[in-house]
Amino acid sequence: MNSAARIEAFLEMMSAERGAAENTLASYRRDLEDASEAIKGGLAGAGSADIRAYLDDVAARGFAPTSQARKLSAIRQFFKFLYAEGLRGDDPTGTLDSPRKGRPLPKTMSEAETGRLLDRAAQEAGEAGPDGDRMAALRLHALVEVLYATGLRVSELVGLPVTVALRDDRFFMVRGKGDKERMVPLSAKARAAMRAWLGARAARPAFAESQFLFPASSDSGHLSRQVFARDLKGLAARSGIAAAKISPHVLRHAFASHLLQNGADLRAVQQLLGHADISTTQIYTHVLEERLVRLVNEHHPLAD
Numbered sequence: 001m002n003s004a005a006r007i008e009a010f011l012e013m014m015s016a017e018r019g020a021a022e023n024t025l026a027s028y029r030r031d032l033e034d035a036s037e038a039i040k041g042g043l044a045g046a047g048s049a050d051i052r053a054y055l056d057d058v059a060a061r062g063f064a065p066t067s068q069a070r071k072l073s074a075i076r077q078f079f080k081f082l083y084a085e086g087l088r089g090d091d092p093t094g095t096l097d098s099p100r101k102g103r104p105l106p107k108t109m110s111e112a113e114t115g116r117l118l119d120r121a122a123q124e125a126g127e128a129g130p131d132g133d134r135m136a137a138l139r140l141h142a143l144v145e146v147l148y149a150t151g152l153r154v155s156e157l158v159g160l161p162v163t164v165a166l167r168d169d170r171f172f173m174v175r176g177k178g179d180k181e182r183m184v185p186l187s188a189k190a191r192a193a194m195r196a197w198l199g200a201r202a203a204r205p206a207f208a209e210s211q212f213l214f215p216a217s218s219d220s221g222h223l224s225r226q227v228f229a230r231d232l233k234g235l236a237a238r239s240g241i242a243a244a245k246i247s248p249h250v251l252r253h254a255f256a257s258h259l260l261q262n263g264a265d266l267r268a269v270q271q272l273l274g275h276a277d278i279s280t281t282q283i284y285t286h287v288l289e290e291r292l293v294r295l296v297n298e299h300h301p302l303a304d
Contacts, residue, residue: 002044007078019179028074028077107253108254121145138196139201142194142214144235162198185272
């Protein structure tokens with residue numbers, strides 16, 4: 001079995017046994033195939049020195065420490081699989097050190113900036129004429145309201161079933177990473193924006209029968225992440241916010257940060273975000289620290 005075949009076997013295992021998402025599998029494939037092409041004789045037969053030389057080359061190509069660490073993690077998982085399956089008698093990654101990387105704080109937006117963004121989306125949805133521009137404006141308004149109300153991952157958002165809006169409930173279940181379900185809330189504004197979008201959507205026969213809330217003529221049948229990200233940047237620019245500052249992921253971070261700033265519990269935010277491990281959510285602890293300092297400064301009798 002050559003390296004390509006063993007990579008395929010590893011990816012099949014990750015999909016079937018561990019329920020890895022498509023995006024995760026695609027990332028593993030890119031990293032493993034890159035390593036296999038760079039290492040003479042392929043990845044499956046590589047030794048520690050080969051992998052170390054490959055990682056040095058990755059660093060020389062200008063990849064960030066986080067990307068280097070991700071590539072090494074994929075290679076480690078691959079060799080653990082080969083060892084467990086008896087396809088290798090050793091694990092050449094055991095003596096390799098992970099690249100040092102600081103944990104960056106998540107990019108986010110202030111509550112004022114988020115308010116401007118949502119207000120602009122609502123204004124454009126209300127003022128657009130009865131044509132394609134109105135459809136696009138109503139869809140974008142629904143997307144940003146739902147994203148900020150729920151903190152969904154962008155892949156979860158664009159793939160929402162239409163039943164979420166048809167039920168018009170204050171909560172709904174979303175299926176996230178690892179095929180795990182969680183309950184998320186919907187604000188009154190998000191529900192109203194979805195109802196307005198449903199009305200416009202129903203008037204277009206090509207969309208009316210779709211199972212997706214945000215249908216599109218794509219291979220997936222729903223709006224792509226890339227189109228939403230592009231439209232969101234355009235909305236940001238029209239709201240007086242630097243387009244480079246915003247993305248769907250930044251709005252998800254704003255959801256979490258603003259909850260914590262206003263007193264939410266870290267465990268509750270973990271559940272809402274769909275993080276399997278609290279350590280993932282702990283990137284937001286700086287928000288809690290700032291809140292504690294503010295509480296002491298405002299309420300301690302000896303505070304300045």
